[in-house]
Amino acid sequence: MTTTTPTPPAPTPPAPAPPRRGRALDSASSFLRRRPRLRLGLLLSAPMLWLGLAYLGALAALFATAFWHTDSFTGQVVREWTLENFRTLFTDEVYRTITLRTIGIAALVTLIDAVLAFPMAFVMAKFCSPRAQRILVIAVMTPLWASYLVKAYSWRVMLSGNGVIDWLLAPFGLDSPGYGLLATVLTLSYLWLPYMILPIYAGLERLPASLLDAAGDLGARPWRAFRSVVLPLTFPAIVAGSIFTFSLSLGDYISVRIVGGANQMLGNVVYDNIGAANNLPFAATVATVPVVIMLGYLAAVRRTGALDNL
Amino acid sequence: MTVSRTTRLVLFGALVLGLGVIYFPLLVVLLNSVNADTTFGWPPSELTLEWWRRAIGNEGARSALWTSVRAGLAATSIALVLGTMAAFALQRYRFFGRDSISLLIILPIALPGIVTGIALNNAFRTVLGIDLGLFTVVVAHATFCIVVVFNNVIARLRRLGGNFEEASMDLGANGLTTFRLVTFPMLRSALLAGGLLAFALSFDEIIVTTFTLGAGLETLPIWILNNLFRPNQAPVVNVVAAVLIVASTVPVYLAQRLSGDTASGGRL
Structure with a gap:
């Protein structure tokens, strides 16, 4: 809205006599007008029933299931409280390896994305005209909406034996890395890169240019200005981006199925236990791992103000 | 801050290269949909429209498209109502637990x-005893689409403030008339943008869909996943993938044109 005069876009004609059939609604509306708390309660009711009761309830039920187990004979869920699943999860070598591998992949993907995203966001925010900025933001954001599956699939095609990457690397005497953990990290970094660029860009855009000038006037070289001024002030934005890259990587099981070869992540364990193994309680137990990690992460970064940068 | 010419060039190079990397895989999918080689050997030796013809005639892909559209429309409608209500509550009122509620809205994503x-x-399945079907997918998709609508609407409300509504009330309009003639028209483009984005989000979601879709039903992404590892289906899968790229980027472009609020927040 660019107008400076406070004219409403659709001026309301003073209605002296409301139409008759609207009378009940009108009196309800004036009743509500005098009771802001009731209005608030009504506004919040439906979203809270949906998210607070249904969604949180589902999460709570899932967490309860994690303490149950399946009867090995009938395959039915037995509702007895036991820590057996958690014991298996922590003591079994296989699951420990998979958990650590998943966290490692998520951390690596986050790091790669932060390193790639920062210079891109910096150029967008500081060296481009407002018009170019707007176009660039759309350019970064649009691929985010192209199907996740399609992008993972595209990497599968590109990484294949006679695919594009092979063709690109051939002049350097290199081969495509093929399917495996490296391919998984590459694909995930690619998938979540825009999630990192956009918050950092927003953070840098809010950073006043005068601070950079001041740093320069006080004799700071670009690297020093980056380290002492830019990085501390945009850290919450980087953390905001990392919430996405980290969380999305933690729960992923499709990319690793498509480009990861035989490797497994936590998501695959959950998926296999729901499907083939039909062990819902153990799947629930494994699923609590990313949730606990994410809740811990969210609680830890709350103080940095990162959540306001989402 | 003065940045040397070289640094500036390097940084711009990084931006161009980064954007290239972001778009390259999408272009590969689009190009491969006309690549005559069934194993997508690169560079394409010959171009053909045969795969597109086959994809259009593919019964499974067509019914999957229809399922996706129905799920997307239903989820978007629910998200529009709930997201708008939540946005009004959180923008117009200050109350205890407000931060927790905004966290709760983000949580599904x-x-x-x-x-x-x-x-x-x-x-x-176990708590409510409902059989999985299209309904369960709609509920699941609506849960994570709420945040998209919420963010668009709350951004608009924040930008507009409450002056117009107060003016309308001072001129004698009641709450309902004010909403109909003042608030809603100002929100319309934000709602449309939020709705388009919610639809795009629902249209290509796969993980939650995998766990909530009834047996025998397929959305478009699930169809792709089910056919991904069948070598003879590869060219048709690639065409569907190309369609998904186009279908999900158009709503985003439209949403951008409709509402400047969308630009800042990324996918959320």
């Missing part, structure tokens, strides 16, 4: 999709 997926799967 912030948590890994697989967690939302199996939590809802478990709730539907």
Whole structure:
């Protein structure tokens, strides 16, 4: 809205006599007008029933299931409280390896994305005209909406034996890395890169240019200005981006199925236990791992103000 | 801050290269949909429209498209209502627990999709005893689409402030008339943008869908996943993938044109 005069876009004609059939609604509306708390309660009711009761309830039920187990004979869920699943999860070598591998992949993907995203966001925010900025933001954001599956699939095609990457690397005497953990990290970094660029860009855009000038006037070289001024002030934005890259990587099981070869992540364990193994309680137990990690992460970064940068 | 010419060039190079990397895989999919080689050897030796013809005639892909559209429309409608209500509550009122509620709205997207997926799967099947079907997918998709609408509407409300509504009330309009003639027209483009984005989000979601879709039903992404590892289906899968790229980028472009509020927040 660019107008400076406070004219409403659709001026309301003073209605002296409301139409008759609207009378009940009108009196309800004036009743509500005098009771802001009731209005608030009504506004919040439906979203809270949906998210607070249904969604949180589902999460709570899932967490309860994690303490149950399946009867090995009938395959039915037995509702007895036991820590057996958690014991298996922590003591079994296989699951420990998979958990650590998943966290490692998520951390690596986050790091790669932060390193790639920062210079891109910096150029967008500081060296481009407002018009170019707007176009660039759309350019970064649009691929985010192209199907996740399609992008993972595209990497599968590109990484294949006679695919594009092979063709690109051939002049350097290199081969495509093929399917495996490296391919998984590459694909995930690619998938979540825009999630990192956009918050950092927003953070840098809010950073006043005068601070950079001041740093320069006080004799700071670009690297020093980056380290002492830019990085501390945009850290919450980087953390905001990392919430996405980290969380999305933690729960992923499709990319690793498509480009990861035989490797497994936590998501695959959950998926296999729901499907083939039909062990819902153990799947629930494994699923609590990313949730606990994410809740811990969210609680830890709350103080940095990162959540306001989402 | 003065930045040397070289640094500036390097940084711009990084931006161009980064954007290239972001778009390259999408272009590969689009190009491969006309690549005559069934194994997508690169560079394409010959171009053909044969795969597009086959994809259009593919019964499975067509019914999957229809399922996706129905799920997307239903989820978007629910998200529009709930997201708008939540946005009004959180923007217009200050109350205890406000921060927790905004966290709760983000939660379905912030948590890994697989967690939302199996939590809802478990709730539907064992707690509520509902059979999985299209309905359960709609409920699941609406849950994580709310945040998209919410963010668009709250950004618009924040930008507009309450002056117009107060003016309308001072001129004698009641709450309902004010909403109809003042608030809603100002929100319309934000609602449309939020709705388009919610639809795009629902249209290509796969993880939550995997756990909440009834047996025998397929959305477009699930169809792709089910056919991905069948070598003879590869060219048709690639065409569907190309369609998905186009279908999900057009709503985003439209949403951008409709509402400047969308630009800042990324996918959320």
